[in-house]
Amino acid sequence: MVNQKGAAIRDNQGNSWLYSDIVKDHFFNPRNILFAGEEEDYDADAMGRVGSPACGDEMVLWLKIDKDSERIKECKWQTFGCGSAIASTSMLSVMLSENGGMTLDDALKIKPQDIMERLGGLPNRKIHCSVLGDKALQSSINEWFRKTDQLDRIITDGAKVIDEKLKITDHDIEEAVLEGAQTLEDVQKKLKVGAASPESIPEIEQLIRFYSEKYYGEAFI
Amino acid sequence: MTFPIKPEEKKLVYLDHAATTYTDERVVKAMQPYFTEKFANPSGLYTIGREVNGALNDARRTIAEILHTLPDTIIFTGGGTESDNMAVFGVARKYADKGKHIITTKLEHHAVLHSCEQLEKEGFEVTYLEPDSQGFISPKKVSAALREDTILVSIMYGNNEVGTVEPIADIGREILKWRKTHATKFPFFHTDACQAPGALELDVEKLHVDLMTLNGSKIYGPKGVGILYKRRNVQLQPLIFGGGQEMRLRSGTENVPGIVGLAKALELVQERREDEYMRLIDLRNYFWDRLQKDIPKIKLNGADLGLTRLPNNLNISILDIEGEALLLYLDEYGIVCSTGSACTSESLDPSHVLLAMGLPYEYAHGSLRFTLGQKTTKEDIDYVMKYLPEIVEKLRQISPVNLTQNPEENTHPKYHQR
Numbered sequence: 001m002v003n004q005k006g007a008a009i010r011d012n013q014g015n016s017w018l019y020s021d022i023v024k025d026h027f028f029n030p031r032n033i034l035f036a037g038e039e040e041d042y043d044a045d046a047m048g049r050v051g052s053p054a055c056g057d058e059m060v061l062w063l064k065i066d067k068d069s070e071r072i073k074e075c076k077w078q079t080f081g082c083g084s085a086i087a088s089t090s091m092l093s094v095m096l097s098e099n100g101g102m103t104l105d106d107a108l109k110i111k112p113q114d115i116m117e118r119l120g121g122l123p124n125r126k127i128h129c130s131v132l133g134d135k136a137l138q139s140s141i142n143e144w145f146r147k148t149d150q151l152d153r154i155i156t157d158g159a160k161v162i163d164e165k166l167k168i169t170d171h172d173i174e175e176a177v178l179e180g181a182q183t184l185e186d187v188q189k190k191l192k193v194g195a196a197s198p199e200s201i202p203e204i205e206q207l208i209r210f211y212s213e214k215y216y217g218e219a220f221i
Numbered sequence: 222m223t224f225p226i227k228p229e230e231k232k233l234v235y236l237d238h239a240a241t242t243y244t245d246e247r248v249v250k251a252m253q254p255y256f257t258e259k260f261a262n263p264s265g266l267y268t269i270g271r272e273v274n275g276a277l278n279d280a281r282r283t284i285a286e287i288l289h290t291l292p293d294t295i296i297f298t299g300g301g302t303e304s305d306n307m308a309v310f311g312v313a314r315k316y317a318d319k320g321k322h323i324i325t326t327k328l329e330h331h332a333v334l335h336s337c338e339q340l341e342k343e344g345f346e347v348t349y350l351e352p353d354s355q356g357f358i359s360p361k362k363v364s365a366a367l368r369e370d371t372i373l374v375s376i377m378y379g380n381n382e383v384g385t386v387e388p389i390a391d392i393g394r395e396i397l398k399w400r401k402t403h404a405t406k407f408p409f410f411h412t413d414a415c416q417a418p419g420a421l422e423l424d425v426e427k428l429h430v431d432l433m434t435l436n437g438s439k440i441y442g443p444k445g446v447g448i449l450y451k452r453r454n455v456q457l458q459p460l461i462f463g464g465g466q467e468m469r470l471r472s473g474t475e476n477v478p479g480i481v482g483l484a485k486a487l488e489l490v491q492e493r494r495e496d497e498y499m500r501l502i503d504l505r506n507y508f509w510d511r512l513q514k515d516i517p518k519i520k521l522n523g524a525d526l527g528l529t530r531l532p533n534n535l536n537i538s539i540l541d542i543e544g545e546a547l548l549l550y551l552d553e554y555g556i557v558c559s560t561g562s563a564c565t566s567e568s569l570d571p572s573h574v575l576l577a578m579g580l581p582y583e584y585a586h587g588s589l590r591f592t593l594g595q596k597t598t599k600e601d602i603d604y605v606m607k608y609l610p611e612i613v614e615k616l617r618q619i620s621p622v623n624l625t626q627n628p629e630e631n632t633h634p635k636y637h638q639r
Contacts, residue, residue: 027546027549028224028550028553030619033618033619035618035619036617036618036619036620036621036623037618049621053541053582053583053586053587053622053624054581054582054583054586055582056543056562056563056571056582056586057543058620058621058622059621060621078619078620078621079619079620079621080541080542080543080620080621080622081543081546082543082544082545082546082562083545083546083549085543085546086546086619179570
């Protein structure tokens with residue numbers, strides 16, 4: 001790991017947590033949970049689900065939305081995931097519903113970095129956990145737009161195929177970087193693909209640099 | 222959401238002995254004089270140097286006796302990782318002109334796997350054998366993979382993650398047979414036996430191994446010191462060059478306190494091996510019975526709880542929740558264990574051992590490994606069982622996942638969306 005600062009849950013001084021006190025608090029006292037079994041009775045206006053247990057993280061977000069003001073009145077969630085995934089969702093739910101509730105437009109502006117900032121930071125290799133919350137939110141708001149017939153407001157970011165032969169998209173590369181890939185070789189290993197076509201390598205490397213800078217503030221290649 | 226009330230006095234229940242053990246006090250005592258009084262360099266010809274050299278030889282002799290070999294086959298190293306590296310690189314680089322093929326398994330420790338990956342970059346070819354669903358590598362599978370250019374076979378003895386004990390002696394016999402019919406001295410056979418002392422047979426003649434890795438930190442000995450057993454007819458290219466210590470194979474002033482401690486530790490665990498073996502099996506089985514009774518939707522990973530599994534190892538998957546979250550909650554109650562979940566690994570991939578056994582990702586992410594030790598008691602297990610079921614229940618309540626366990630092991634669980 002090039003960036004050692006946040007790379008471990010433990011630091012080498014013997015302190016047991018690199019998770020901030022806020023992360024710990026939200027992990028051990030998660031806010032706004034919708035308990036398993038209570039989903040049927042919860043009258044949500046929108047729901048978003050991302051991830052899968054096979055990937056190691058899955059998150060579901062339920063929103064109650066005031067139709068006129070477009071403010072989020074309530075946000076409930078369930079998460080399968082590690083400490084930072086649980087804490088990130090909990091913090092996101094607080095951010096969305098505090099101070100009378102956020103408007104949908106403001107909610108869509110939330111970036112993973114905003115959640116992390118409120119959490120007092122996350123170790124580098126845990127950043128992907130906060131990205132999932134962001135995606136669950138977008139998915140649930142999209143559902144709301146669909147329901148209320150505001151199709152033009154739906155945000156779809158289409159994936160672009162970078163390597164035709166291997167069918168690698170920019171999303172695949174983003175995911176690989178979030179999962180710790182730092183080089184072309186790492187990305188190939190993560191995606192379990194062979195050698196990329198020589199002509200697509202420069203673009204793949206460029207995307208690795210782009211996403212590394214986006215999520216980690218620095219590129220390693 | 223309320224979690225079980227924490228005990229007034231937080232008790233430490235350490236169940237991660239496969240990661241490392243505490244150092245036995247008798248071992249510490251044996252090491253003590255070699256820090257301050259008997260500190261001389263064993264290469265020194267003066268009296269105190271010779272004294273220290275004597276201690277080094279005694280340690281070598283003690284270990285050789287336990288392994289049923291001669292002292293000049295024992296090389297002291299800086300730990301299990303170094304011993305594994307030394308065996309793999311040492312043989313490969315020494316005998317590259319005889320062949321460039323190596324056989325190992327997908328279950329090995331990274332000390333072997335990553336060494337083999339490096340050798341692939343240097344032009345070697347490596348066959349990674351696949352285990353069955355319980356983690357076994359069959360001797361037949363090994364012999365089927367042998368080739369004229371195979372120079373090394375490296376297979377772990379007792380698996381650190383799932384506890385499966387590989388049939389090392391049988392694999393050794395297959396290799397001997399191959400050598401005989403092909404009139405060759407290749408391949409050499411290495412085993413990483415770091416988890417074996419105190420539980421399994423260590424006689425290198427019975428195991429038919431040419432190289433064997435052991436280390437101090439798993440056997441109530443000191444950290445940072447290991448052994449590589451090397452049969453006399455095997456030559457190695459050294460990894461570390463310098464003053465020519467350890468028969469020119471591992472230079473650097475010997476870690477005398479560590480070596481003395483390692484020999485003492487090995488002696489002590491082997492002394493109580495039989496009694497401890499039975500005690501651990503009973504305790505471990507009691508633990509598994511309680512888990513099965515008190516927690517729904519769990520699965521045992523690795524070999525059945527019999528003689529082909531390390532007696533102290535229990536590796537389970539708890540469905541619908543993630544291992545790191547569980548581990549951190551248990552830590553709050555003083556319960557220490559480990560997980561094969563991706564979230565605790567550097568690569569963010571779940572345990573390569575669990576995946577190699579064909580365990581679906583969903584199971585691997587929810588895996589917990591408990592490894593018992595000499596001081597583990599029934600009270601410790603009862604303490605764990607006082608809190609674990611309730612913590613699992615709470616984490617399941619906040620989880621959106623609800624998998625249906627397939628009675629047929631190791632098949633993809635049915636996935637229900639709430």
